[in-house]
Amino acid sequence: MSRIGQCFAQLRAQGRKALIPYVTAGDPQPDVTVPLLHAMVAAGADIVELGVPFSDPMADGPVIQRASERALAHHVSLRDVLGMVREFRRRDDVTPVVLMGYLNPVEMMGYEEFAQAAQAAGVDGVLTVDLPPEEAAGLVDALRSRQLDPIFLIAPTSTLERIERICANASGFVYYVSLKGVTGAATLDVASVAARLAQIREVTSLPVGVGFGIRDAESAARVAAIADAVVVGSALVKTVEAGAGRPQEIAGHLRLQLGEMRAAMDNAVADAVTHRLRGN
């Protein structure tokens, strides 16, 4: 079983939900990324998602766009990002790492070479935002042959037929985009997300994560009550941005922010269990 599969199996056994924080690699400068990853794990992250900077992040809102720009000002490349994962793995051989980015840097490296290098570095899953399953056969094969999980997005606009197709290509987990929009957009509607998750679960037994629009402990807790994983990106990247002037302090801020989310999620899940046990 992959690290991601093991992680979810373990969480399920413990009756907990996965917290998946996102930061952009190299933001605000390359040397802080690995310490940030360790700090996030220490604060309760189950899986870490590392953004690969791209010049044209079409699916991202202004917060993550600026993170990409800060990283690219330091010329952080896909190879550099893999180097950061390799460094992270020296001290952490357990926490799954998912790369999230756009297709073109992967195309430039070549699917085979990328999959091999990602596996060697210790990457576990790859989410390519602008690669729908229709175009994904080549990359999915390359990833699978290296035991890497291809992670795909499911959107509010996805038809049932598309959800089936996406889940047939995915492994590790699937990522439900909670709203129509870009990352960091408006607040999410938990009731409609819950209805969609029920639909998705009829199609797949893969864990379902929810992201886009989770901004604080309260929204993380509400999503944790219905999803298998909570993905938090822009809210954390804002913290990174605010600390860009004093990068050595960012880890402390992130730890605090994530710690609150972790506690709220665990309480929410525990409450839900108590609620069920009381027979309501």
Add this chain to the structure above:
Amino acid sequence: MSKQTSQTAAAPYAGQLLPDASGHFGPYGGRFVAETLMAPLEELRLAYERFRGDAAFLQELDDDLRQYVGRPSPLYHAARWSARLGGAQVWLKREDLNHTGAHKINNTIGQALLARRMGKTRIIAETGAGQHGVATATVAARLGLECVVYMGAVDIERQAANVFRMKLLGATVVPVTSGSKTLKDALNEAMRDWVTNIDNTFYIIGTVAGPHPYPAMVRDFQAIIGREAREQILRQAGRLPDALVACVGGGSNAIGLFYPFLNDDGVVLYGVEAAGAGLESGQHAAPLCAGRPGVLHGNRTYLMEDDDGQIIETHSISAGLDYPGVGPEHAWLKDSGRANYVAITDDEALQAFHDLTRIEGIIPALESSHALAYVTKLAPRLDRDKIVIVNLSGRGDKDIHTVATREGIRL
């Protein structure tokens, strides 16, 4: 056939319909977008498939092109300029005479009519030089649709007159301050708007790029250029041309001219990219001549990119050619050998701008001036009985400030 070696390969289109069902032109094109956009793109494809064969829709489009745009545009024999060049006879397809002054409106009319039939009440567009933005704001005004145009902050500064035109037409112009603050970033921002407002919004892309079905749909709306030119040259000169020449940024005016001639094996096609300060300088906008295949803005095509796969900034005196990608059908026409792609520098384009103005009394757009400049190289190599058609895709009024500034003249 002439002093010029024919570079025509077997027409790739004979007997096959491109793009294929999933939007591919060989390895290019396709649909590379985030999942949220897959459903609206499919909705658009289905609507377009339905209306492209709908007699009432086509009649309405045809009426608008005649009565509102002023089509057909003339095919004009530039006899004095041809004589100066001392070779082939040069004919100009006068898209500069269209309403709003360029070919762009052929496409915006078509997409806006489609938007209305799909029940969309809000139109968005990206623009570089402002020509597509003006053409979109124009049709939105006429149909009474809300219109939002995304434009790079750098371009807004360079093209103040077009910004004011769009505002006069009732459009909201949104400055884009991310990335390089130019056309590619405006396109990113328009996509972000679309993904957020897909229920009521129609995104009118201005060129033959973007995810399927845009490259095919925009081509089909622009193909009126080539259909008219083919009919006109047969009537006016009694035979097909020997070559077609058009500038290529995203490539919509070029595809529009080329497409109806693709199966005419004897017609050699030349797409002219912007070489900026020269291909060897790296300061250019010529992905077909000097770029590599990659994925950007929803399709696989030739791109200007660095070794890490990051998109790099482009340079051209012509804002309309200042784009790091190119329509995927051009990528396929290049690889298949059906079309030839060349590049013209800023200086060469400026020279052609002045030549045509002084010799024929026509001020061409700087974009079109790239095509004209290539003709000054091509025509003298061909015999006098050869025919070259150039797409004069736009008029140059919008560029007089750029030309004056470049030449140190204050207006």
